[in-house]
Amino acid sequence: MRLTFLGATHEVTGSCFYLEACGKHILIDCGMEQGRDTFENQELPIPAAGVDAVLLTHAHIDHSGKLPMLYQQGFRGEIHATGATSALCDIMLRDSAHIQMAEAEWRNRKGKRSGEKAYVPLYDMEDALSTIRMFVSHEYNEKFELFEGIEVRFTDVGHLLGSASIEIWVTENGVSKKIVFSGDIGNINQPLINDPQYIKEADYVVMEATYGDRNHEPPPDYVSELAKVIQETLDRGGNLVIPSFAIGRTQVLLYFIRQIKEEGLIKGHDNFKVYIDSPMAIEATNIYEKNIFGYFDKEAMDLIEAGINPIKFPGLKTAITSDESKAINFDDEPKIIISAAGMCDAGRIRHHLKHNLWREDSTILFVGHQAEGSLGRII
Secondary structure (H helix, E strand, O other), X not given: OEEEEEEOOOOOOOOEEEEEEOOEEEEEEEOOOOOOOOOOOOOOOOOHHHOOEEEOOOOOHHHHOOHHHHHHOOOOOEEEEEHHHHHHHHHHHHHHHHHHHHHHHHHHHHHHOOOOOOOOOOOOHHHHHHHHOOEEEEOOOOOEEEEOOEEEEEEEOOOOOOOEEEEEEEEEOOEEEEEEEOOOOOOOOOOOEOOOOOOOOOOEEEOOOOOOOOOOOOOOOXXXXXXXXXXXXXXXXXXXXXXXXXXXXXXXXXXXXHHHHHOOOOOOOOOOEEEEEXXXXXXXXXXXXXXXXXXXXXXXXXXXXXXXXXXXXXXXEEOOOHHHHHHHHHOOOOEXXXXXXXXXXXXXXXXXXXXXXXXXXXXXXXXXXXXXXXXXXXX
């Protein structure tokens, strides 16, 4: 057994590990680097066609974003993940391909005037769609034989719907070893999804450490803090604009806002409107609703058994087309606008910032990490 670290060793994005065992070549994650590119990922030491399988911890692009490029370069094996991860990658990889193609079109249009060499995207939509068809879904805690001498199990780690640590048992030449890839481990007591399920033994552990360089304070009362901001903004007659990541963070916000509405924590603004202005976030929310059993925690399941959808409520509106997005700013009523991208570097959020940043009665509320160099961090 031999393990090579290809990405996310000096930085926290671009996760990719290469495992050689039992004559097979396996990748654990195949992520895209995001934000400032301080350290270049190592090249895969074999042709992509030589990779036998990929094991995927979760759907975020810094763990899955280069899978279509791997396909484009010749990979034709299976991609193993949980069912929810497979479903989320369907939208994540299509969206990533769209971004790649749009950036190439913009660069080539701009570069044509100066005679620059044509820019080729990392991959296109056909590569993404072909990659999506290669996914094989598994349940949590289902131990399966990947290849002779190699067994695998996905364990819930509460980071994102479907996220997992991956346990791998390798038996070679009569010797058995267990290696664990932690993936991104979530915090406890998060809404909707289960708390991390801990793995108690392994011979080797490859640990992600995105937030391992800081002490974590007890979390605030998110519901009361959010309700306070909503109340103050609506009282001023302004809009509460929230740049939010389409998958994970948006659904948590909907969960909190549903609770705020249900408990009547906002006074004087009955049935205030909440817009989700992100086609990707809307698709992701639909996937959350279809992947309840085995993924949602007890609190969320109790609501569902009582006939309550934990992420839907009166006053929730969606904007899919660009015309629907633009129309939001012609609605004079005070409202909440949840829009992607979470770091404000692209997407419809920039449109809403343009219409609201200058308004003294409006609020821009950041609910996620803003990487160095991002527009969100600058604001």
